[in-house]
Amino acid sequence: xxxxxxxxxxxxxxxxxxxxxxxxxxxxxxxxxxxxxxxxxxxxxxxxxxxxxxxxxxxxxxxxxxxxxxxxxxxxxxxxxxxxxxxxxxxxxxxxxxxxxxxxxxxxxxxxxxxxxxxxxxxxxxxxxxxxxxxxxxxxxxxxxxxxxxxxxxxxxxxxxxxxxxxxxxxxxxxxxxxxxxxxxxxxxxxxxxxxxxxxxxxxxxx
Numbered sequence: 127x128x129x130x131x132x133x134x135x136x137x138x139x140x141x142x143x144x145x146x147x148x149x150x151x152x153x154x155x156x157x158x159x160x161x162x163x164x165x166x167x168x169x170x171x172x173x174x175x176x177x178x179x180x181x182x183x184x185x186x187x188x189x190x191x192x193x194x195x196x197x198x199x200x201x202x203x204x205x206x207x208x209x210x211x212x213x214x215x216x217x218x219x220x221x222x223x224x225x226x227x228x229x230x231x232x233x234x235x236x237x238x239x240x241x242x243x244x245x246x247x248x249x250x251x252x253x254x255x256x257x258x259x260x261x262x263x264x265x266x267x268x269x270x271x272x273x274x275x276x277x278x279x280x281x282x283x284x285x286x287x288x289x290x291x292x293x294x295x296x297x298x299x300x301x302x303x304x305x306x307x308x309x310x311x312x313x314x315x316x317x318x319x320x321x322x323x324x325x326x327x328x329x330x331x332x333x
């Protein structure tokens with residue numbers, strides 16, 4: 127678990143370095159997942175567009191069910207590379223993801239009550255459509271593997287068929303549709319309407 131935390135911190139440091147050291151003025155998108163809300167959950171995210179071809183998205187999700195998974199809290203990070211951007215950080219993209227989850231299970235025929243903490247990572251692909259007004263819709267799908275899992279029982283139900291961990295498979299997946307709005311400006315002198323360029327620090331000091 128410590129190695130996973132160290133890897134996550136190194137990844138966050140890399141993201142921060144890319145965000146503050148990149149050539150373009152960052153453009154920020156705020157999004158929500160309407161299907162999550164319909165199913166009784168909440169999903170919000172912030173997508174930082176570093177340049178025309180790269181963005182980093184952070185996601186937090188919460189859902190509550192009445193059958194097996196009572197409560198699920200999920201923190202996710204997406205790194206996206208856009209293959210044919212037209213408006214800046216839009217169109218088809220590929221990338222990777224990191225997911226941290228805490229899942230609380232109720233007692234069922236297959237498992238006792240318990241809490242699972244898991245860490246997973248994998249690959250994603252998707253498509254983002256951005257309107258001239260800044261309204262956007264984003265489709266993301268991906269798959270990966272669970273790289274860490276800890277199961278903690280919360281009762282001693284001897285009538286249960288087994289007390290094994292509910293999720294015994296290493297497979298993990300991402301399936302998300304989100305809508306939102308892009309905050310930021312584009313370069314007024316650009317004919318493409320792509321993201322605004324930012325002057326480097328050494329150029330500002332010369333002035």
